[in-house]
Amino acid sequence: MRSKITLFVLTASAVCALAWLSLETSFFRSELPADNRHNNTDEAPGESSAVAQATARVLPRVVAAPKDCDLHLNFHGQPDDFVRVEYWQQRLTELFAAENLASLDSLAEPSPLRFCASLHFDVYSDNCPEQAGRAWCRPLPQSNSSANKDSLARLISESRAPASAAESAPLQTTKATDISVKPQFDIVLADTGLANTRNGVVFLQRTASVHVLKHEFGHALGLADEYPMHSELARQFCNGEFNFTANNLVITDKAWLTPQEMRVFQQSLPWYDFLQQPLGVQEPNGIWRLGSPDSGKVGLFKASTCEGTGRYAWKPVADTTWMEQHQIGNIPALYIQLIQNQLNGQ
Known part of the structure; x- marks a missing residue:
């Protein structure tokens, strides 16, 4: 009789212990961050767990x-x-x-x-x-x-979303x-x-x-390299074989233009609206030698992009930009304006 009573007491204690352990485990698992819950090793593997991980x-x-x-x-x-x-x-x-x-x-x-x-x-x-x-x-x-x-x-x-009702102002x-x-x-x-x-x-x-x-x-964002391109890439780019219109470069097949060619060329520049000086020096015979004289203003300056191709690349500023030397080149405000014009569809 004593052994049966003892066994009953031990069994009841065990049930209580297991119930408390189950409750304690549920409590601490509920305190885990949501992102970590599906990684618990004691959670039974199944399809729902796999879906949660995939999501x-x-x-x-x-x-x-x-x-x-x-x-x-x-x-x-x-x-x-x-x-x-x-x-x-x-x-x-x-x-x-x-x-x-x-x-x-x-x-x-x-x-x-x-x-x-x-x-x-x-x-x-x-x-x-x-x-x-x-x-x-x-x-x-x-x-x-x-x-x-x-x-x-x-x-x-x-x-x-507001953290509490006290913060529940109109939410955009x-x-x-x-x-x-x-x-x-x-x-x-x-x-x-x-x-x-x-x-x-x-x-x-x-x-x-x-x-x-x-x-x-x-x-x-529509800007081309201003350093010498690899020979084959330079040949293709500088001959117009890429479906890419650069906002910071224009390409010519010669370094001089007639007055009529200069008028057309100037109006085709992506930075035409920001010009601050002539695009070159006009000789007595009327021919324009490309290349602006003032390095401190927006104009036309030689870039190294097309070296070795027989063609000429021109950029709007004389400074070394981040499209020529990414570590030390500066970011001209003009380039940001050209980028924003493109983003705005202008």
Whole structure:
């Protein structure tokens, strides 16, 4: 009889202990951050867990919300790229701030370029082999960019929700259309290969400096290299074989123009509205020798882009810009104005 009573007491104690342990476990698991809950090893594997992991993998992450910004940068990479992307977004904003733009006295006050950004995971493959030594990633066959924008808009809207009823003032939400009206630029991250821009998409090594990103982003914004291009690339570009119109360069097949040719040429310049001096020196016979005399004003100055091709490349400023030397070149305020004109469809 005593042994039965003892057994009953032990069994009841065990049940209570198990109940408390179950309650305690549920409590501490509920305190885990939501992003970590599906990683618990004591959770039974199943289809719902796999779906949750896939959903967490696919949703984009907001780096800087699209509020008071001019451009939206869609970075494509892996979850652990977030800190790197956040740093790049902040540094680009600093580099293109008004106080860091090189302005000429007679031009209007320079306007900055402001960037918002997000990190995406389901548009490009994680397997990114180089192509001819250049960084590259293969787009996924069933990527859904519109779904990405909807998800991103929802995340931004939720991030702005009031934390309590006391803060529940009228809330301005962000819809997918708020994001889509911003000019969109894609930057794809890879582990190897030289940085390059193809059809407006920047492919970049994860270890690249912000100055390399700044240079490649210049290409995406319609700016061409101002240093001597590789011979074959220079031949194609300087002969007009690329479907690319540069805002910072014009190409001629000679270094002099007749007065009639000069009038047509001058009006064709992307920076025509900002000219501050003649495009060259006119000789007694009326022929214009191209090349402006004053290096401190907007005009026409030789660029090195087409060296060795028998053609001539010209840029609007005499200074070394970041499209010639990405680390030390300055960012002319004029170039930002040309970029903004393009973004505004002017």
